Amino acid sequence: MPLWLFAFFAIIAVVSALGVILQRHPVHCLLALALALLDIGALFIGLGAEALGFLQIIIYVGAIMVLFLFVIWLLNLQREGLATERIGLKVIGTLAAAALGAELCALLVHAGPAPAAPLPVDYGSLRSLARLLFANYLVAFEVTSALLLAAMVGAIGLARRIPGTNAVAAPPSDVADRLRSAAG
């Protein structure tokens, strides 16, 4: 990947990542995140992991982000405050994030570059990825399918309404009053 192309994608990635945490409307945050994930998929492709980059776009941008969008619509989320109102949390949060950034910088400054190994001919192709998945990592792959099934059952169980009410479990009485007034 040439440097100018990397710079282009890196700038988009950072700007859209900032968009996720700096915009007030959840739908706008979500769009920024979708752009960031699309961009990371492009970076994967630039790193030679072609099949994986497209899989990232199919799964993350095409499916998971749309799921987020549905939930935001379902809950009818609106424009909101940018950060927490509790000032202590704000200060501590900013400091903690800055500290983490400083720590990562310190680590990276001291880390020397690893020697670049030669790439195999079919590096990043669907065939090489599939060969690893179905030979060396077959058990993990099969366990993943069980995990997905469990997640599906879990998600349906969690989000399902109890028939006749708007709630998933018996809510506390004050909330039940608010629910009733919201419905009426």
Added chain:
Amino acid sequence: MAIELVIGAVKALVVLLLVLNVTGSMLWFERKGAALIQDRIGANRAAIFGVGRRMGLPNLGLINTLIADPIKLFTKEDFVPAGADRVLHSLAPFLALFPVLVTFAVVPIGDVLRIGSRTITLQAANLPAAALYVLAVLGVGVYGVALGGWASNNRWALLGGIRASAQMISYEMAMGLAILAVVVTYGTVDLQTICRMQGGVWFGWLPRWGIVLQPVSFILLLVAGIAESKRVPFDLPEGESELVAGYFTEYSGGKQAVFMMTDFAEVVLVSVLITLFFFGGWQVPWLYADGFHFPGPHGAFLALPNYAVAILQIIAFWVKTLFFCLLQILVRWTLPRLRYDQLMGLGWKGLLPLGLLNLVVTAFVVVAVGGR
């Protein structure tokens, strides 16, 4: 280096122009097709100062429609409703159109063209993982309609957007499974290679087209493709008796024209994919790189130069594509609309298990026959 760039740009431009023209013509084909089925004449009023009629010619309907309709749409008021998200409202039509158009970049429209010592692959972007690219780009296409519905600040539009995105995600599964079965059959995700492997004949006369190997996938891709382009019988996102016009209720003028164009471009895209995967793409029956080898006991042979072969291939590709476009118009104007639960039932309980079964059977057969 520079010449490579020029060739790439020319190829991209040619493909884009071809697609845009076929897409535009679809508007006229759709009107005339509808009129034919409904036993009326259809679209016969657009004429430039009645020129055609005065000269005793038919009204040049295709060209007039191509000129008059865009002029009409783009000179209309571009209305943005109060309370709408202005930026997203303007962005959404293009978010819908862009993914459809860039998909054509990896579509091979012919084999190779030799100019001097240079060999040019007739494919705008020669991508090794083209089938994955198609799926990825189709997945991104959901955002245009979803956001168009949401940004309009209109309940019908929002309902239409939700219906559209739910429908597109559901039928993408069936579409992906259909494409995967083809990929497993040919053992590659490169569309140009898939096309090349459909050359040659069985039994001395039957072209090796994918439909013979993957008939179930063909049905899956056709049904899922029509659902993906949100047309009758799957047009619930814009069902006019319930939702006015669905996700583009609040669109007018140029932006609505872009949504309409997306609609037709998706029809063309589905036809292109069907042609590529199941009807040999640019393969002409019995045409090889050096000319025609006709079947028969004597095996007549007609030698053709390379450029003639390339031109025949490009023509064959678009003839096949147009055939499936017309088939979709026929479907659209003859079938009634499904109910929403029927739509979801068909997607999740009909096409998805069928696609999975087809994929498993394909995998077993490929291994049994001695695949890679």
Added chain:
Amino acid sequence: MTPLNYFVVLSAVLFVIGVAGVLLRRNVIVMFMSIELMLNAVNLAFVAFGRQLGNAEGQVIVFFAITVAAAEAAVGLGIIIAVFRNRMTLNADELKLLRW
């Protein structure tokens, strides 16, 4: 050719932005999005390292991370819907029943 370090630095920057989002935003769904961003930053580092080492196992790990993220998103969003139905809020500052 872009050196490996640039990718790692980009990954670190994205990760820190994600951390800041989780710490500062109070909407549970935006916090969740920030977590997804952090996951992807790590994925980017994995792919970059895998390329430097010349083997595809970094990609396999990312593949599993994407799959697990899909499962996690489904369950996480299910929990968010359940919380919203019961508490009528998604503000993490107001969800304090478990706090002493």
